[in-house]
Amino acid sequence: MSALPVPLYAPLVLFDEWDEDCGQGRRSVVLVATMVVLVALTVVSWSDRSAASGLLPLDIAVGVLACGLLPLMLRRTVPVALVLVVLAVLSPAATPPATCGALLVAQRRPLVVAIAVGLAGVAGHAVQGLWRPTAGLAFVWWLVLAVVAHAALVASGALTRARRALLVSLRERARRAEAEQAQRVAAARSHERTLIAREMHDVLAHRLSLVAASAGALEYRPDASPEKIARAAGVVRAGVHQALEELREVIGVLRADGTDPAADRPQPVLADLSALLAESRDAGAVVHVDDRVTDPAAAPVTTGRTAYRIVQEGLTNARKHAPGGPVHVRLEGGPGDGLLIELRNPVPGGPPEAPPGSGTGLVGLAERAQLAGGTLGHEITPDGRFRLHAALPWPP
Incomplete structure (x- = not known):
């Protein structure tokens, strides 16, 4: 074989x-x-x-x-x-x-x-x-x-x-x-943390500007009545306490891995603007409001949150750059008409003391408005006022 x-x-x-x-x-x-x-x-x-x-x-x-x-x-x-x-x-x-x-x-x-x-x-x-x-x-x-x-x-x-x-x-x-999935997760996590940091910038800047305004009133008006001094001191104390709480929250969120639902903060809506304006008045700011919004509670969540942040940042900038000056806020719109926001405050005549800040507030507002499908602009008007205006969508 x-x-x-x-x-x-x-x-x-x-x-x-x-x-x-x-x-x-x-x-x-x-x-x-x-x-x-x-x-x-x-x-x-x-x-x-x-x-x-x-x-x-x-x-x-x-x-x-x-x-x-x-x-x-x-x-x-x-x-x-x-x-x-x-x-x-x-x-x-x-x-x-x-x-x-x-x-x-x-x-x-x-x-x-x-x-x-x-x-x-x-x-x-x-x-x-x-x-x-x-x-x-x-x-x-x-x-x-x-x-x-x-x-x-x-x-x-x-x-x-x-x-x-x-x-x-x-x-x-x-x-x-x-590897691509890990990169997408990392990018999404970074994006979420950027959004959280932006939210905290707006919140903390507003809160600390209120504290600064109230502390300035105590410094420059030593002859004020004890009631006004106590009221301003209460605003300072409450503002510092809230600022510390919010700072603690943002540090905790940024340290987390982004998967804990409990770390998400409740987001403001358009109906919360009245409380924001009242808070500014309590701190001594002069705020005039022309509110022509038909149904604030019906505003979309994104539109309401963006509008709140725009007004909040506008009030913060007014306190920084034109302390004591009146701020005029105009809101107009409704379902199907969109939402128009306008803030006006006087521009100081002399060079103001440079307030602390990153200088990115208006840039962040423009990004917010664009992400919400709207537009935002600002300019100095002929009568010497700073005008911040935005148009946001409001579907019927």
């Missing part, structure tokens, strides 16, 4: 299934051990005829040399596979290692190279079949079996290589998807 190439690649397919999970040394040991067994079986099956023709030493030498080349084939796949094809021409003992070489080339190299090595293997076994024919098997059938076996080896190796490439691609896509 001769050693045909047809069944000899089956153990190597199994070997390939765990090829990626084993080290180079362990793969070499398993490959050499498998091939030694197959080469030994091939030499034994040909021993009678080889001994009769005096070729048994050649078979043994070729088998030992072929097995010795196998560890090198894991690093130099194509050259060693071609050497094994040449050895297969000399002896059937090299058939198992030669078929192993064809399979590994197909698994590790492009399809064109694998086909070329497969054709070389078919040619080598064709020469072997002419020189040392198999008893009971015509040369034509031997050639057909060699072609089928090498075609199966090339196809199996190419499929394995394609599967590996697909797995690598999927792993890379999964890694990129995880």
Whole structure:
């Protein structure tokens, strides 16, 4: 019984299934051990005829040399596979290692190279079949079996290589998807914290400007009645307390991971403007209001919150840059008509004392209005007043 190439690649397919999970040394040991067994079986099956023709030493030498080349084939796949094809021409003992070489080339190299090595293997076994024919098997059938076996080896190796490439691609896509997801989460978290910081800027600036105005009244009006002094001191105390509470909240939110719903602050709406204006009057500000809003409670949440922040920042700027001056606030609009906001306050004649601040309040207001679908502008009017105006959407 001769050693045909047809069944000899089956153990190597199994070997390939765990090829990626084993080290180079362990793969070499398993490959050499498998091939030694197959080469030994091939030499034994040909021993009678080889001994009769005096070729048994050649078979043994070729088998030992072929097995010795196998560890090198894991690093130099194509050259060693071609050497094994040449050895297969000399002896059937090299058939198992030669078929192993064809399979590994197909698994590790492009399809064109694998086909070329497969054709070389078919040619080598064709020469072997002419020189040392198999008893009971015509040369034509031997050639057909060699072609089928090498075609199966090339196809199996190419499929394995394609599967590996697909797995690598999927792993890379999964890694990129995880990285992109992490970036999106980080960007969303950064965006949310920016919004929170902007909210806190508006709130704290308003609160501290009230405290500064009340403290200024205490400083410049020492002759005020005890009732007014007590009232101003109460405003300062309450303002500082609220400012500390709000600062504690924003620090806690910015330290959190952004996933705690309890960290979200209740957001103001348009109906809260009356309380904001009353708070400014309590601090001593002169605020005139022309409110022509038809139904403040029906205002959209985004529109109401943006309007509140615009008025809040306008009052804060007036206290900073024109302390003691009257502020005129006009609100007009309703469902389907939009919401118009206008604040006017006098511009000081001389250079005022520079108040502390980042100078980004109006920039933040413009961004708020744009995000809400509206517009915001400011200018100095001909009569010497600072005018802050905004138009916000209010769907019907």
